[in-house]
Amino acid sequence: MSPNDSPATPEAAAAGHTPDVAAGTAPIITVSGVSKTYKGGFQALKSVNLDIRKGEIFALLGPNGAGKTTLISIICGIVTATTGRIAVAGADINDDYRTAREMIGLVPQELTTDAFETVWNTVSFTRGLFGKPANPAHIEKVLKDLSLWDKKDDRILTLSGGMKRRVMIAKALSHEPRILFLDEPTAGVDVELRQGMWAVVRRLSQSGVTIILTTHYIEEAEEMADRVGVISGGELIVVEEKAKLMCKLGRKQLTLHLQERLAEIPPALADYGLDLAADGCDIVYTYDSQQDHTGITGLLTALRDSGIKFRDLHTTQSSLEEIFVSLVRSPK
Amino acid sequence: MNFRAIGAIYVFEMSRTLRTLLQSIVSPVISTCLYFVVFGAAIGSRISEIDGVSYGAFIVPGLIMLSLLTQSVSNAAFGIYFPRFTGTIYELLSAPVSALEIVIGYVGAAATKSIALGLIILATAALIVPLNIAHPLWMAAFLVLTAVTFSLLGFIIGIWAETFEQLQIVPLLVITPLTFLGGSFYSIDMLPPVWQTVSLFNPVVYLVSGFRWSFTEISDVGVGVSLGMTCLFLVICLMIIGWIFKTGYRLKT
Structure with a gap:
């Protein structure tokens, strides 16, 4: 267990306002003083504090190299933080990594797939990796939701870029995560598919899944997000309700x-x-x-x-x- | 213990093997048959018996070891290197699996594959030369121990390697020479005394010797020493892997 369970948000202090809506619900992810310096001295994150609220859609915006992917990678266990602590629903990501990671589905930015596997096998593999018993009905639903059902027996290398992206989303959803990270999910996906993907994201959000996304299409964040965090040069420069941010700074x-x-x-x-x-x-x-x-x-x-x-x-x-x-x- | 994850990795790796059946199983079997033809039949017919065993039968354990070692190393190395190369390793790192579970999945699959290969080669050899296995249980034990140990070594190489060239170089420049010089095709006694001593520093000598003993009850070194040395390599590999996961070496930044 992490000592950072209290809803007194460090982010709130950093952003210069008192916790309001967040005070009622404990955050599902608490990032406290996380910094990351890569070998070679590049400081990708500088003491980031952030609370993600349960059930919200949180958009993380920032220019290339701002530290978005590093932050996501640290929360998901791919990159080790230099300092700081992260708790997912109270479970420390290092001390209690199984509990923390079971809740998380990750769609990374890079299109990395097992090219020679079939769609069905690769999605089922992920479910097994996350320790869930086989559930063909769930996988079928995920593939149908993402319009991949008729491709289920195709090898991934035969799919288009947009389909590969959806395969990665299907993998992330295969184990029924409570938190979904989408790192640039719509990069290279055409408009129609993008709409379809956002429809899936909305449905997930309605079912109570917390969603953290990064995107270059700011209009998407504007349309989708409940709250927006802007990260630049490794620092979280603002975290605000989207509507308030637009009022305040607009x-x-x-x-x-x-x-x-x-x-x-x-x-x-x-x-x-x-x-x-x-x-x-x-x-x-x-x-x-x-x-x-x-x-x-x-x-x-x-x-x-x-x-x-x-x-x-x-x-x-x-x-x-x-x-x-x-x-x-x-x-x- | 996340048994489902172990199962998922194991099944994934085994299905990769089945996809590449020709390369994984058929090609080592063919090359082993060629060794039998050349060394066993052509040259072996001119070599008298070694310690009362025909040369053809004498080289069988060595040949199995040769394939077992090289295949264990390359299977396991490729198995973990490939996800690193393609980037799909992200999934392993972000999944609720422990280092031990990852190792059991990958190394278990690689070892299974090379044990199957060893048994196929053994069956092939039995068709060509008369074979007698004096201690089947010991044979099985050496087979499994060696497959696991060298799959662990392969796993280490797969994590260390940063290019495909590095991935190939250790099996090619280290494992193959050690195997050829490890008494696969001859008895250490046949070497000049100096080289006999040098050979004792070659870990493969102990594996081949112990394995051959289980067939013929003839060995270059005591079977207890063979077993002890095999277990020692096993422990060393486990310790290195423990260190890799503890530090995140080449896995995490």
Whole structure:
């Protein structure tokens, strides 16, 4: 057992807020002060603290080489941490590795498969490796869910890249894990299959499986995740509910489509920091939606007073991608 | 103990063997038959009996050992090297299996395969030369012990090797010469005294000698010494493997 079972989240402290939702449920994974320095001196992780909540979909974002895969590999037992402790549902990943690992299914980033095995055999092999009794009905269901059923007797080397990726997901699901790690699961998978894969992930999530994913497609994280962690240079720079993160860090823009072109912003509107766009046909106002006074009423009044008329307006909110890029470029 | 995992690894490895039946079983049997033809029939007919045993029958235990050693080493080495090479080792490392379970699965399969091979060669030899096995149980014991010990050695090589070349080099440059110089085809007594002494540093001498004793009751060194030395190699290999898993050598970063 790990001493890190308490829901008083170190991550919360690191992210600068008090535990709220997490306080009710004990985290299913607790990462405490984990760092990793590879031979040769490269420090892939710098004292990472993170709690994963039971049943959530957690998206880990970060540029290449940020430490995402290292963190996942440490939790799953493939890489040894230099310092720190990790507990999975209270079981220390070193002292009680059987309990910890039985709960975890891992889909690694690299397409590594036993090329000469059939799909059925390789998926059944994984189930056996995780100590579960043979259950053809479960394997059949997993393969059908992933549209692999008609390929079950084919050797893996005959499959396409997208199918191999799904075989790896099938392997990870073969032993009915409570936690699923998906490291870049949709890389190289076409749009239709990607949708199918996310449908499977959603169903798993609904059945109570905790899902931790990394992806380069930020829109996927935006669509799928409950919470988002951003890792950069081996440090977890932010962990936040996706909605809150987008509110907190997302900026909103109000665009006004003018009836007549403006050559320049009138001096009366100088205080609003407006931008002219579309050759002077649009005025763009950037504001923080979290503030009590967004300044919109004032702006509209000032516009009327200046005799500027507009025919349409719309607001946009920055996407997770923009938030991500700004976070990674200027870490706190 | 995760017996299902051991079973899964064992079945996986054995099915790999069945997929490559030609390479795994047929080719060693053919090459052994060639040895019998060349050494047993062609040359052996000009060599008088050794210690009252015809030369053809004399070389049978040595030939079985030759195949047993090389096949045990290469099977087990390939078995664990291949997942490292392809990357599928991630699955073993992230599964709830202990080092012991992994070793039992891989080494058990490799040893099973080479024991089967040894028995097939023995059966083949029985068709060519008259054979008499004086101590079948001892023969079986030496067969199993040797297969397990050298499969463990192969496992170590498979973890140590970083390229396919390194994987081949130990069997080729170390195991084969030691086997040929280990009394497979001759009795140590036939060597000049200096080389007899040198031979005693060759571990294979003890294996071949003990194994041959179980057939003919003739041995270069005492059977107890043979057994003791075989067990010693076994323990050394186990200790090295224990160290590998403890440190994660070449397995974990």
